[in-house]
Amino acid sequence: xxxxxxxxxxxxxxxxxxxxxxxxxxxxxxxxxxxxxxxxxxxxxxxxxxxxxxxxxxxxxxxxxxxxxxxxxxxxxxxxxxxxxxxxxxxxxxxxxxxxxxxxxxxxxxxxxxxxxxxxxxxxxxxxxxxxxxxxxxxxxxxxxxxxxxxxxxxxxxxxxxxxxxxxxxxxxxxxxxxxxxxxxxxxxxxxxxxxxxxxxxxxxxxxxxxxxxxxxxxxxxxxxxxxxxxxxxxxxxx
Amino acid sequence: xxxxxxxxxxxxxxxxxxxxxxxxxxxxxxxxxxxxxxxxxxxxxxxxxxxxxxxxxxxxxxxxxxxxxxxxxxxxxxxxxxxxxxxxxxxxxxxxxxxxxxxxxxxxxxxxxxxxxxxxxxxxxxxxxxxxxxxxxxxxxxxxxxxxxxxxxxxxxxxxxxxxxxxxxxxxxxxxxxxxxxxxxxxxxxxxxxxxxxxxxxxxxxxxxxxxxxxxxxxxxxxxxxxxxxxxxxxxxxxxxxxxxxxxxxxxxxxxxxxxxxxxxxxxxxxxxxxxxxxxxxxxxxxxxxxxxxxxxxxxxxxxxxxxxxxxxxxxxxxxxxxxxxxxxxxxxxxxxxxxxxxxxxxxxxxxxxxxxxxxxxxxxxxxxxxxxxxxxxxxxxxxxxxxxxxxxxxxxxxxxxxxxxxxxxxxxxxxxxxxxxxxxxxxxxxxxxxxxxxxx
Numbered sequence: 001x002x003x004x005x006x007x008x009x010x011x012x013x014x015x016x017x018x019x020x021x022x023x024x025x026x027x028x029x030x031x032x033x034x035x036x037x038x039x040x041x042x043x044x045x046x047x048x049x050x051x052x053x054x055x056x057x058x059x060x061x062x063x064x065x066x067x068x069x070x071x072x073x074x075x076x077x078x079x080x081x082x083x084x085x086x087x088x089x090x091x092x093x094x095x096x097x098x099x100x101x102x103x104x105x106x107x108x109x110x111x112x113x114x115x116x117x118x119x120x121x122x123x124x125x126x127x128x129x130x131x132x133x134x135x136x137x138x139x140x141x142x143x144x145x146x147x148x149x150x151x152x153x154x155x156x157x158x159x160x161x162x163x164x165x166x167x168x169x170x171x172x173x174x175x176x177x178x179x180x181x182x183x184x185x186x187x188x189x190x191x192x193x194x195x196x197x198x199x200x201x202x203x204x205x206x207x208x209x210x211x212x213x214x215x216x217x218x219x220x221x222x223x224x225x226x227x228x229x230x231x232x233x234x235x236x237x238x239x
Numbered sequence: 240x241x242x243x244x245x246x247x248x249x250x251x252x253x254x255x256x257x258x259x260x261x262x263x264x265x266x267x268x269x270x271x272x273x274x275x276x277x278x279x280x281x282x283x284x285x286x287x288x289x290x291x292x293x294x295x296x297x298x299x300x301x302x303x304x305x306x307x308x309x310x311x312x313x314x315x316x317x318x319x320x321x322x323x324x325x326x327x328x329x330x331x332x333x334x335x336x337x338x339x340x341x342x343x344x345x346x347x348x349x350x351x352x353x354x355x356x357x358x359x360x361x362x363x364x365x366x367x368x369x370x371x372x373x374x375x376x377x378x379x380x381x382x383x384x385x386x387x388x389x390x391x392x393x394x395x396x397x398x399x400x401x402x403x404x405x406x407x408x409x410x411x412x413x414x415x416x417x418x419x420x421x422x423x424x425x426x427x428x429x430x431x432x433x434x435x436x437x438x439x440x441x442x443x444x445x446x447x448x449x450x451x452x453x454x455x456x457x458x459x460x461x462x463x464x465x466x467x468x469x470x471x472x473x474x475x476x477x478x479x480x481x482x483x484x485x486x487x488x489x490x491x492x493x494x495x496x497x498x499x500x501x502x503x504x505x506x507x508x509x510x511x512x513x514x515x516x517x518x519x520x521x522x523x524x525x526x527x528x529x530x531x532x533x534x535x536x537x538x539x540x541x542x543x544x545x546x547x548x549x550x551x552x553x554x555x556x557x558x559x560x561x562x563x564x565x566x567x568x569x570x571x572x573x574x575x576x577x578x579x580x581x582x583x584x585x586x587x588x589x590x591x592x593x594x595x596x597x598x599x600x601x602x603x604x605x606x607x608x609x610x611x612x613x614x615x616x617x618x619x620x621x622x623x624x625x626x627x628x629x630x631x632x633x634x635x636x637x638x639x640x641x642x643x644x645x646x647x648x649x650x651x652x653x654x655x656x657x658x659x660x661x662x663x664x665x666x667x668x669x670x671x672x673x674x675x676x677x678x679x680x
Contacts, residue, residue: 067574067673088578095576106571106677110251122244123576171576 013076014174014206015041015064020073020083022059022229033059034070035229041175041208046201048220049210056229058179061210065098065177066090078174095123099168103180105160107152113139113163114148120171131170138166142196158189165196169205176200178209182216194219248585249592256561263557264597266550267656271601271649274543278645279608281539283638285532292528295521298493299374300500302329302486306479307513320467320478323515327482329507334488337502339495343488344371347460347481349468353453354419355407362403362453364420366460372398372431374487377449382414382429389428389456395463397425401433402450418453423463425455496522544652551656554593558586558664569668570676579669586665587658594657598650605646608639 022034034056041047051057062068063075066082069090075083078097085093099120100106107116117135121128128134139148142162152160161181168176178197182190194216201207201221209220217223218237225232253260295301304324330345347366352359371377372384379398389396397418404413404427413427434449468479490499500520507516562569569582577585616635620627627635 062674065574067677088580091573091576091578091581094574100574102677106567106574108568108571110255119572120575123572123578123581127241167575 012043013040014043014078015208016074016076017060017063017070018074018076020063020070020075022056022063022068023071032229034063036073037226037229037231039224039231039234041206043206044201044204046197046207046219046221047209048217048223049208049226050212050214050217050223051226051232052212054228055226057210057226059229060226061177061179061208064175064208065100066094091123095120095171097174099171099173099176101161101164101168101176101178101181103183105152105157105164105184107160107163107167109152112149112151113144113155116152116163117167117170120167124171135166135170138169139163141169142166156189157185158192161185161189161193162196165193165200169200174206176205176207178207180211181209182211182213190216245584245588246592249589252561252565252589253592259557259560260593263550263554263593264600266553267547267594267597267653268550268601268604270543270547270550270656271598271653272604273546274540274649274652275602275605275641275645276608276611276639277539277543278536279605279639279641280612280637281532281535282640282642282645284633285528285535286638286640287633287636288528289525289532292521292524294376295524296374296376296489297522297525298490298496299521300488300490300496300503301519301521302333302488302503302507303517303519304481304484305515305517307515320480322480323513324481325483325486325507325516326510329510330483330486332506332510333486333503336506337488337499339490339492339499340488341491342370342374343486344368344374345457345483346371346485346487347457347466348484349464351420351453351464353403353407355416358407360403360406361451362400363451364453364455364460364464366455366457366464368457371454371487374489375449377434378432379429380432382427384429385454385456390458393459393462394456395423395425395459396428396456398429398431398454399427400431400450400452400454403453404430420453420455421464493522496520540648543649547649547652547656550597550653551594551660554590554657555660555664557593558590558661559667561589562586562664562668565668566671566676566679569671570673570679573671573673574677582669583662583665586668587661590657590661590665591654594653594661598653601653602646602650605649606641608641612637612639 016039018038019036020034020038021032021036024031024033037056037060039047049057049060059068063070066077066085067090069085070083073083074081077093080093082090082093108119111119114132114135117138118131121131121135136148139145142165144159144162144166147155147159152163155163165176165181168178181197182193185193197207197209198219207220209216211217221237223233223235223237225235302325307323325345327345330343333340334343344367349364351362351364353362353364354360365371367385368390369385369387372379380401382398385396385398388394397420399407399413399418407413407418408416413430416427417424418427419425431449431452431454466480466482468481470477470479488499488503490496497520500518500523504518507518572582572585619630
């Protein structure tokens with residue numbers, strides 16, 4: 001193991017949060033959703049974030065997804081401290097470094113499969129001329145080659161989630177953020193989706209996944225458990 | 240995304256609610272059509288008026304005899320009668336004293352029946368000089384106009400207006416034949432071309448009906464008919480003496496029309512105790528008509544603008560509903576990298592597609608203005624002849640004239656309305672919190 005480690009370079013840290021807190025004001029009272037969390041995400045890692053509801057895992061994912069800014073602390077992503085960026089810059093960071101997979105797929109109903117996959121590209125500057133080919137390739141990769149022109153409403157839940165995963169890949173993100181990606185799916189389909197994520201992870205993608213299902217979390221390399229806005233445990237999975 | 244992609248996306252999003260979008264488009268369509276149609280009809284009406292005024296000639300000044308009202312009241316019933324109006328000496332003074340006037344035609348007119356055998360036609364007998372035909376742009380279709388020699392020789396010759404000739408000589412050639420005016424016989428030497436009415440001018444409120452005229456040499460008129468007009472009114476004889484009914488002066492240059500008219504006014508004022516004449520300058524009428532047209536257009540634009548604003552409010556209503564319904568989509572797009580500005584753009588493009596489609600369709604319907612007016616007119620004429628006959632001639636003859644500027648303005652305003660009324664919904668979309676938007680059901 002040590003020998004292999006010498007040959008491989010130290011995994012690059014693609015994202016890092018340092019002592020972030022998030023305080024909401026609710027009904028005149030301050031509620032600490034995150035009370036100081038520090039985490040590092042290495043290139044090629046597959047992290048599952050677990051916790052009961054109210055543990056702060058959604059808040060953490062929103063911060064990691066640059067959809068929200070921490071009250072204090074640092075968040076380094078792609079060499080920037082994104083904790084202090086403006087709204088517009090945050091949008092650009094999301095578009096450039098992050099890919100999202102949601103529980104309820106969140107496809108745009110009036111667009112076809114290929115067009116849904118292309119959506120993140122339309123917010124890239126400069127515009128990629130080969131966007132359609134790339135999207136078609138990704139649709140094929142996730143197993144939807146025959147359904148390129150279908151609308152989301154014509155697809156099953158599993159197929160929709162595959163489209164969402166292809167969409168998360170199209171901008172070649174540093175990190176893929178998955179929010180309960182199997183939450184709306186039956187066991188068999190969940191397994192298919194997890195296998196797809198495994199494949200992506202094995203090709204070097206960094207994945208951060210929020211879930212409350214232990215058997216889904218088991219398939220990740222690292223399991224972070226949150227409790228009351230603090231990290232309760234960080235486990236490395238051997239499998 | 241480029242413009243075509245944006246338009247395509249906007250169109251596809253609007254197709255999610257076809258009926259709703261169609262109704263919003265209809266609102267703008269009606270507004271744009273209203274602008275184009277109203278302006279076209281306004282232009283048609285004012286074009287008619289302008290053509291009539293132009294027929295009078297931009298370089299001409301028309302001086303007409305009018306009956307002074309107070310004289311008519313005080314002297315009614317007086318045996319001596321009254322004398323008023325332009326004098327032959329006025330004509331001489333105008334033609335000799337004002338160098339800018341290149342030509343002038345004195346004219347005397349009276350209503351008389353013209354007879355030939357059993358045919359009787361009520362006409363306006365006009366005594367004039369040969370220049371009358373050229374100044375009024377009244378070509379003689381057949382035969383010859385009056386000549387200077389006719390005046391010198393006090394010849395009993397006449398030129399008939401087209402309609403009069405038709406009615407007196409339905410079959411025969413009128414040239415060389417005799418007609419009876421009053422007690423005298425006149426030889427027809429020419430027939431004037433068909434001519435539509437000119438604009439009403441001061442002193443005579445109805446349009447000049449060239450088609451009811453019979454022309455004879457002025458000197459013959461003076462000799463045979465005379466200056467004195469005796470009419471019976473309310474059992475008493477009314478005795479009026481008029482030397483000339485009208486003098487039409489033509490100025491050599493449009494620029495000197497106003498100055499010449501002022502000199503004429505001053506000149507006449509000196510020799511007339513009462514104002515028994517009116518000086519009419521067609522150029523001024525034209526300018527007045529132009530001002531009227533501008534005011535008319537502004538008014539129409541205002542009315543039409545209101546309908547466009549109403550259409551805009553319709554668009555805003557629909558876009559607000561759309562933004563609320565598509566909160567989730569907005570959240571997704573924000574998560575996938577869209578900035579606030581890009582969300583604003585997306586929804587603005589959508590409103591532009593709505594209003595632009597309405598605008599284009601409105602322009603298309605706008606082009607149907609002419610045929611529609613024709614159709615409506617035909618419908619009224621054939622199904623409601625009573626209503627038709629009560630309508631003024633302006634409506635009978637109205638030809639809508641599409642104004643290019645109104646088409647451009649209407650389309651531009653419709654797109655502008657779309658943008659103005661689209662900004663608020665679009666900003667509302669952009670200012671949503673992405674996390675909230677993603678959670679929205």
